Amino acid sequence: MKIKSVRARVFEWKGKTVPPQGNFCSNAMDLVYSNTESMSTFRFHSWTVVEMETDDGIIGLGNVALAPSIAKAIIDQYLTPLVLGQDPWDYEYLWQRMYRATHAWGRKGVTMAAISAIDLAIWDILGKSVNKPVFKLLGGRTKEKIPVYYSKLYRTNLEDMQAEAQKYMDEGFTMFKSRFGYGPAHGTKGVAENLKAVAAIREVIGYDNDLMLECYMGWNLEYTKRMLPKLERFEPRWVEEPVIADDIDGYAELNQLTSIPISGGEHEFSLYGFKQLLDKKAVSVVQYDTNRVGGITAAHKINALCEAYSVPVIPHAGQMHNYHLTMSTLASPMSEYFPMFDVEVGNELFYYIFDGEPVAENGFVQLDDHKPGLGLSMKTEFLDQFNIIE
Numbered sequence: 182m183k184i185k186s187v188r189a190r191v192f193e194w195k196g197k198t199v200p201p202q203g204n205f206c207s208n209a210m211d212l213v214y215s216n217t218e219s220m221s222t223f224r225f226h227s228w229t230v231v232e233m234e235t236d237d238g239i240i241g242l243g244n245v246a247l248a249p250s251i252a253k254a255i256i257d258q259y260l261t262p263l264v265l266g267q268d269p270w271d272y273e274y275l276w277q278r279m280y281r282a283t284h285a286w287g288r289k290g291v292t293m294a295a296i297s298a299i300d301l302a303i304w305d306i307l308g309k310s311v312n313k314p315v316f317k318l319l320g321g322r323t324k325e326k327i328p329v330y331y332s333k334l335y336r337t338n339l340e341d342m343q344a345e346a347q348k349y350m351d352e353g354f355t356m357f358k359s360r361f362g363y364g365p366a367h368g369t370k371g372v373a374e375n376l377k378a379v380a381a382i383r384e385v386i387g388y389d390n391d392l393m394l395e396c397y398m399g400w401n402l403e404y405t406k407r408m409l410p411k412l413e414r415f416e417p418r419w420v421e422e423p424v425i426a427d428d429i430d431g432y433a434e435l436n437q438l439t440s441i442p443i444s445g446g447e448h449e450f451s452l453y454g455f456k457q458l459l460d461k462k463a464v465s466v467v468q469y470d471t472n473r474v475g476g477i478t479a480a481h482k483i484n485a486l487c488e489a490y491s492v493p494v495i496p497h498a499g500q501m502h503n504y505h506l507t508m509s510t511l512a513s514p515m516s517e518y519f520p521m522f523d524v525e526v527g528n529e530l531f532y533y534i535f536d537g538e539p540v541a542e543n544g545f546v547q548l549d550d551h552k553p554g555l556g557l558s559m560k561t562e563f564l565d566q567f568n569i570i571e
């Protein structure tokens with residue numbers, strides 16, 4: 182079996198979107214003076230899809246959501262020539278070719294995300310070629326079904342947030358993640374607003390359910406040191422990405438500061454990046470995303486690393502490429518779950534582009550033992566609502 186062609190297309194959403202709302206989610210741009218609404222950088226309305234075809238007619242799907250048009254250019258100009266004509270079963274060799282050929286300017290960020298998309302398509306082909314789901318090639322089923330946590334609860338008004346938590350608790354979710362709306366720029370008043378929102382959600386879900394709290398890199402070290410002791414009484418399961426991804430020493434300090442575990446890794450890349458985080462005890466929960474970290478080839482290795490460090494892997498975003506990794510290792514106890522909504526932040530687009538993404542039932546998702554590859558196919562229903570860039 183040989184790789185015959187690789188096509189990368191950018192799917193740019195032109196359909197209806199929910200308008201940005203102020204203080205919806207703290208993010209890294211909050212710390213920079215700006216004349217534009219900082220929430221405008223927190224929206225991702227296009228996605229790159231890779232379709233890889235083999236000489237025997239198998240089509241593998243990969244995807245990348247970071248900087249989609251740049252990822253497409255990297256795939257077209259640099260990565261595709263490295264994999265064309267090659268045997269997809271030589272996935273480790275192909276991964277090393279892509280990683281090392283782009284090393285001078287790649288390594289992390291959008292290049293690694295582009296490599297991830299190719300690697301995902303390769304693994305989809307491998308599964309389809311032997312008629313097995315990808316998780317069966319990685320270690321198989323380690324859990325009856327995958328527990329998932331409900332991940333939305335952006336900062337809006339408190340009554341709406343409470344109603345949202347109640348609705349999804351009624352649907353059977355027992356774990357919830359909420360976003361902070363305020364950071365260092367909002368001073369003491371913002372601190373109080375953040376605490377009010379956490380209290381409001383705890384009021385609905387009680388203390389028998391888990392609550393995770395997300396900062397999306399919108400805080401700094403000083404502010405997080407001020408917040409963590411105040412949050413302890415709410416018993417969060419973790420506080421996520423309090424500071425920017427490069428401040429590994431900051432993570433390490435925060436992770437030892439209180440009883441609250443610090444999570445991160447959604448903006449970290451490759452085996453080496455995670456070894457650094459683990460060596461420094463910078464995170465108590467690892468949250469790579471398979472479509473950023475280097476694909477399944479890299480994520481599978483990081484799972485083994487986390488197993489050795491006894492740090493749980495709870496991938497960012499749910500989505501099929503992550504569920505296969507969670508299913509196949511004991512290092513990963515559960516996954517994130519973005520419910521299907523109107524297009525707002527942009528992670529919803531996965532449902533608009535692909536068929537096959539599992540829908541949670543009673544707080545669990547299930548993978549089919551008999552669906553080969555990643556289990557995704559292209560959805561046709563919303564095609565006319567995208568600009569598709571070849």
Ligand SMILES: [Mg+2]
Pocket residue numbers: 395397421422447497
């Ligand atoms: Mg996150």
